[in-house]
Amino acid sequence: ILNVEQSPQSLHVQEGDSTNFTCSFPSSNFYALHWYRWETAKSPEALFVMTLNGDEKKKGRISATLNTKEGYSYLYIKGSQPEDSATYLCAFTYGGSQGNLIFGKGTKLSVKP
C-alpha cells in the first residue's frame, strides 16, 4: 500500500519564527509532488507542484524542495505570520494519472501573534 507521511502532525510557533515540515513518499514510480494550504472554512489552495528531482519552488515567504531519489520534500516558511496558520497537505502522484494522487494527513500549523 502506497503511503504519504507528513511530520510533524501539528506545530505551534511564535510570529516571526521560521519553520519547516516534511513529506515522505515512495521513491519508485514518482510523477509529481503537490503542496496545498488549507485554511479553516476555506478550500485547499495549491502552493506548489514539483516534478523534477532537485526542484525548488518559492512563493513569497514559502519555499519547497524535492528529493525524488530518497522520497522526501520539505516545505519552509520564513518569518511565520498568524495568517500562515493552516493545515499544509502534501500529495504524491504515481503511475502517470491524476487519479493516482495520494494525500498525506497534513501538518497543522498554528502561529501565535
Add this chain to the structure above:
Amino acid sequence: DVKVTQSSRYLVKRTGEKVFLECVQDMDHENMFWYRQDPGLGLRLIYFSYDVKMKEKGDIPEGYSVSREKKERFSLILESASTNQTSMYLCASSWVGTGVGSPLHFGNGTRLTVT
C-alpha cells in the same frame, strides 16, 4: 481564477435516503474529482473523471456513484445514505494540459451528516 462550486455547504440527511452532491467548475477542466475528509485521515479519493461520461473508481467507491453528463458538472450520488458516510466531501478539478503537473482546484466542501 478557477472557481469550483459545491451546491451545499452543510447537508443533513436520513439513513437510507438517496443523496446528490453537485459540483460545478467554470474553467473547462477535463479532470474532476470527489474526495472525502475524515478526522485523522488524509483526503481519500472516491471517484475521478477525466472526461464527460468517463470515470474511474478511487480508493473508497463503495456506496457511491457518480455522473458526468457535462464537462463542467460532476455529481456524487449516495445511493442509500448510511451513518458511516457522514463526512466532509470535497470536489476538485484540474487541467489536463500539464498532465500530472497540474494543480487541483478545490471547492469549499460539503459537510454531510447522515442521521
